[in-house]
Amino acid sequence: MIGRVHLDAVRRAGAPVAGISASSPARAKEAAAALGVAQAFDSSEELVTSDEVDVVHICTPNESHARLAELALRAGKHVVCEKPLTTSADTADALARLAADSGLVAAVPFVYRYHPMAAEARARVADGRAGEVRLVHGHYLQDWLSEPGDTNWRVDAAAGGPSRAFADIGSHWCDLVEWVTGHRIAEVTALTSTLPRDGGVPDTEDVVHLLLRTDRGATGTLTVSQVSPGRKNRLWFEVDGARTSLAFDQENPESLFVGSRGENAAVLRDPGLLSPDAARLSVVPGGHPMGYLDCFAAFVRDVHAAIRDGAAAVLRHPTFDDAARMVRLTEAVLTSAADRSWKEVS
Numbered sequence: 001m002i003g004r005v006h007l008d009a010v011r012r013a014g015a016p017v018a019g020i021s022a023s024s025p026a027r028a029k030e031a032a033a034a035l036g037v038a039q040a041f042d043s044s045e046e047l048v049t050s051d052e053v054d055v056v057h058i059c060t061p062n063e064s065h066a067r068l069a070e071l072a073l074r075a076g077k078h079v080v081c082e083k084p085l086t087t088s089a090d091t092a093d094a095l096a097r098l099a100a101d102s103g104l105v106a107a108v109p110f111v112y113r114y115h116p117m118a119a120e121a122r123a124r125v126a127d128g129r130a131g132e133v134r135l136v137h138g139h140y141l142q143d144w145l146s147e148p149g150d151t152n153w154r155v156d157a158a159a160g161g162p163s164r165a166f167a168d169i170g171s172h173w174c175d176l177v178e179w180v181t182g183h184r185i186a187e188v189t190a191l192t193s194t195l196p197r198d199g200g201v202p203d204t205e206d207v208v209h210l211l212l213r214t215d216r217g218a219t220g221t222l223t224v225s226q227v228s229p230g231r232k233n234r235l236w237f238e239v240d241g242a243r244t245s246l247a248f249d250q251e252n253p254e255s256l257f258v259g260s261r262g263e264n265a266a267v268l269r270d271p272g273l274l275s276p277d278a279a280r281l282s283v284v285p286g287g288h289p290m291g292y293l294d295c296f297a298a299f300v301r302d303v304h305a306a307i308r309d310g311a312a313a314v315l316r317h318p319t320f321d322d323a324a325r326m327v328r329l330t331e332a333v334l335t336s337a338a339d340r341s342w343k344e345v346s
């Protein structure tokens with residue numbers, strides 16, 4: 001799924017695609033032919049160490065991320081690695097340190113940061129229009145694993161890691177809300193549940209309910225589910241400040257709800273009226289809807305600019321440090337749910 005999205009974004013960023021790999025040499029050849037890529041590597045190990053490659057995009061199942069990202073960094077490649085960065089906090093921290101020491105660009109596609117109206121929400125918190133953030137709340141709901149027969153490699157902890165719903169989609173919500181508010185989630189308590197399905201009860205969670213407190217004293221709640229019929233990618237958050245509340249819906253990303261005691265409004269995406277970063281991300285005029293693929297393209301454009309231009313580029317992409325933080329948060333969620341207590345997030 002996401003490999004195609006990366007490929008599209010790399011092409012839109014104007015970078016040549018040196019080659020792709022897959023789960024076997026035969027599948028790599030098939031995929032290269034289907035996707036119009038000139039070269040199929042026999043293995044991902046060969047690809048990430050090839051002299052022909054400057055930037056590696058890792059779009060494989062979660063358990064392989066740490067190994068491939070480490071190999072790529074040690075081979076001197078810039079890396080875009082899918083989330084979750086790794087399946088344990090220790091490996092995530094080690095990888096983030098390796099990336100920092102290498103001086104290479106190491107990014108993770110928490111791409112919802114690239115919706116213009118999410119950037120507008122961040123600007124309105126940063127410039128004080130929202131007032132001091134008091135609470136954050138919302139959900140990320142999907143339905144694609146809601147039937148007893150539904151399955152995927154993510155359901156199996158050996159391939160996906162010990163957390164499924166939270167690592168897969170809850171981490172997106174938390175990264176986005178931390179980025180919009182500038183707060184860090186400092187303390188959590190979680191309740192998880194897993195539904196029986198064909199083949200027994202999986203060892204990864206379907207649902208997470210989270211209570212949280214941030215480092216700057218805001219409180220919040222989050223519900224994450226992959227078993228909510230009719231909900232496809234319902235990532236919705238609200239940030240309630242002292243002056244205004246801001247709400248963003250990933251499935252309707254062309255507007256931002258701005259509420260106050262005096263007046264409620266849906267602010268529409270119009271580059272002429274938005275904050276500078278939101279206007280920069282608006283690559284088409286208002287009224288021509290933008291969406292997920294545009295976020296991805298903007299993320300890759302920024303990452304490739306960071307590689308090319310260094311500090312002169314707009315440096316706002318999610319890094320391995322950000323992603324390692326989300327892995328630590330995921331671990332806190334699981335341990336909190338297991339022993340029914342509050343956990344601090346380092």
Ligand SMILES: NC(=O)c1ccc[n+]([C@@H]2O[C@H](COP(=O)([O-])OP(=O)(O)OC[C@H]3O[C@@H](n4cnc5c(N)ncnc54)[C@H](O)[C@@H]3O)[C@@H](O)[C@H]2O)c1
Binds near residue numbers: 021064
């Ligand atoms: N950032 C986002 O918005 C986003 C969205 C979807 C998925 N993801 C992440 O992307 C990753 C892939 O998810 P997906 O939904 O595309 O899964 P997928 O199952 O659709 O695709 C994974 C592909 O990797 C191939 N593969 C397995 N081992 C490989 C190897 N060693 N080398 C090369 N290819 C190999 C599989 O055959 C499969 O084709 C996951 O880590 C997931 O969390 C991120």
